[in-house]
Amino acid sequence: MTSTLARNYQCSCGKPVFFRNSSCLSCGSALGYVADEGALRAMRPTQAPDRFHLDGNPSVTYRRCQNFSSAIGCNWLVRDDGGTTAPLCLSCRLSRMIPDLSYPGNGELWRRVEAAKRRLVSHLLGLGLPVVPKADDPQRGLAFDLLHSQPGMPVMTGHATGVITINIEEADDAYRERARAQFGEPYRTLLGHLRHEVGHYYWDRLVAGTEWLAPCRALFGDDREDYAAALKRHYTQGPVQGWQRRYISAYAGAHPWEDWAESWGHYLHLRDTLDTAQSFGLVADAQWLEGHERQEPSVSPFKPSDLWREDHPTGAEFLTLLHDWVAVTCVMNEMSRAMGQPDFYPFVLPAAAVAKLHFIHCLIDAHVRGALGAEPEVTAAWGAATVAAGGPAEVAA
Structure with missing residues (x-):
């Protein structure tokens, strides 16, 4: 039976805290999400700058994801191995392309997309599913291109050979509601898009050729x-x-x-x-x-x-x-x-x-x-049929 993932978190002070929190509003403790534990944990500073250990476990050192100080305010932690660890957490490393942040409003839309993606990734890990960035495994890995449409260059949300493209306008409530009404859908959410598209990826990963x-x-x-x-x-x-x-x-x-x-x-x-x-x-x-x-x-x-x-x-x-x-x-x-x-x-x-x-x-x-x-070879079985390439204003993460 696949495992369950707890979503009811508590700070070390005993007060409730929530998945997106980076600090406890009751005691002020810094909080960080430890993906391999599926837990939001209180942290204590160490003598090293920007390094923390989990409350009650001083033997392991962590640091915040580099995107903690970016527009998305990522609260995930990266285990410190003495200097060779990637600066980004697992969820942020999955983002191959991010939107042009010089475009007004893109920072907020990016923040909303990444928040939904962290929820998705935490759940996939909790279910025991493989979540590997495409940068680490070009053949079977997963990547997200988070793009904004440009004049004459629309971005279509979709999946192709391990790359999920998300039109970040789906993070705008008014845009998404117009699209929901246009297509006669009873339900349309950003997290729903991510869950649907990652389903295509896991069809390639777990079904095709097996x-x-x-x-x-x-x-x-x-x-x-x-x-x-x-x-x-x-x-x-x-x-x-x-x-x-x-x-x-x-x-x-x-x-x-x-x-x-x-x-x-x-x-x-x-x-x-x-x-x-x-x-x-x-x-x-x-x-x-x-x-x-x-x-x-x-x-x-x-x-x-x-x-x-x-x-x-x-x-x-x-x-x-x-x-x-x-x-x-x-x-x-x-x-x-x-x-x-x-x-x-x-x-x-x-x-x-x-x-x-x-x-x-x-x-x-x-x-x-x-x-x-044995896992199958990932193919371009349905390729770019549902994905339009991003415009020149999109930049690599």
């Missing part, structure tokens, strides 16, 4: 279907008829790759939200992860026959995740309505989508257990 490809095609459809033609059909003719019974969203019906990416993004929504809810005591504890019995709800929206494989060892735990997800989202939707806000989770899970989510759950579980076999 034993998982055939069952993936049987469930999601044949990815060899003409991608450009499928997207053109979707945008000119609208969603496939009856998509609500087969897909997690209207866009998922455009092409098997998009069905995969939409399902992957929703799986990350589910896991991170439940990890957060569990951290704050809003759902039952994780004893069931350790093989303890847990009483199932008397009325269940899903059953074993809805899973990808009813006999898979993860079946019972995944159904519990789904039951908790339905319970949490129902309450959160009502809370949103009580505040006059749109629904927290404006989706309905059809049984066909549940099977796809379970497939992704099984794939991640197999990766964590080392049961995926």
